[in-house]
Amino acid sequence: MALATGAHAQCGDTNAGFDAWKTDFAKDAQRAGVKQRGLDALAQARYANGTIAADRNQKSFRYTLSKFMQIRGADTIVAQGRKRKARNPDFYAALERQYGVPAGVIxxxxxxExxxxxxxxxxxxxxxxxxxxFDCRRSEFFEPHAIGALKLVDQGAITGATKGAKHGELGHTQFLPGNALKFGVDANGDGRVDFYNQTDALASTANFLRQKGWKPGKGYQEGQPNFAVIKQWNAATVYQQAIAIMGARIDG
Known part of the structure; x- marks a missing residue:
């Protein structure tokens, strides 16, 4: 066992000590403003072996761009994406008017995702x-997202049983919980931010990019102003490149 960042409980490289750590982390969560529903969800959280396995076997960082796009089905995404844009042009045009982000990128x-x-x-x-x-590898990075997830439970946006990706990303575009809390938009006007609702999720995605510095009307390919903003979405270079290339093909 090794000490986590700050004056927190001990992190771990296996599930040993997870329950004791949760008890201590609950104090940090409470100080950060997490209420009872969130604390209950924390208490019920289980050590996710599948998540740890996925975190230690991330392949995207090792692929060439062409291999990555082949594996991810870029041609299919572009073809389906063009159809989606053609079916609902007003929706995507409204997103671009409000946030400045072209339909192809979203x-x-x-x-x-x-x-x-x-x-x-x-x-x-x-x-x-x-x-x-809890895991010692990147505790500091994930802590605000854990707090975010618990606050989302407090708000009723998710529950302790809500399913997402292996790293806790949620909804149509796989927001990390801290980002979901910060950039979520109730775009359909039903009084709640629901990342499993397409309208809310896509508006939230556009809002994230705009808040991260998206410059309306500027390019987003490598070397252009908005490519730096795409980098904020995913850390893998091939992923960033793929979004830019497919976005241009969808909009083209």
Whole structure:
């Protein structure tokens, strides 16, 4: 066992000590403003072995761009993306008017992340993100997302049983919980931010990019102003390149 960042409980490289760590982390969560529902979800969180296995076997960083795009089905995403844009042009045009982000970028992200909502994950979001915060590798990175997930539970946006990706990403475009809390938009006006609702999720994605510095009307290919903003979405270079390339093809 090694000490985590700050004056927190001990992190771990296995599930040993997870329950004791959760008890201590609950104090940090409470100080950060997490209420009872969130604390209950934390108490019920389980160590996510599948999440740890996925975190230690990330292949995207090792692929060439052409291999990555082949594996991710770029041609299919572009073809389906063009159809989606053609079916609902007013929606995407409204997003671009409000946030400045072209339809192609939003659609490419949607297709890449969940095949347009076809598969949004099978891992419990709270358990996954809490496990990654407990794990010693990147505790500091994941801690605000764990707090975010618990606050989303407090707000009723998710529950302890809500499913997402292996790293706790949730909804149509796989927001990390801290980002979901910060950039979420109730675009359909029903009084709640629901990342499993396409309208809310895509508006939230556009809002994230705009808040991260997207410059309306500027380019987003490598070397252009908005490519730096795409980098904020995913850390893998091939992923960033793929979004830019597919976005241009969808909009072209």
């Amino acid at each position: 659609i490419a992200i949607h297709g890449m 969940t095949a347009f909502g076809g598969f949004m994950g099978d891992s419990a979001v709270v358990s996954a993100i809490v496990t990654l915060t």
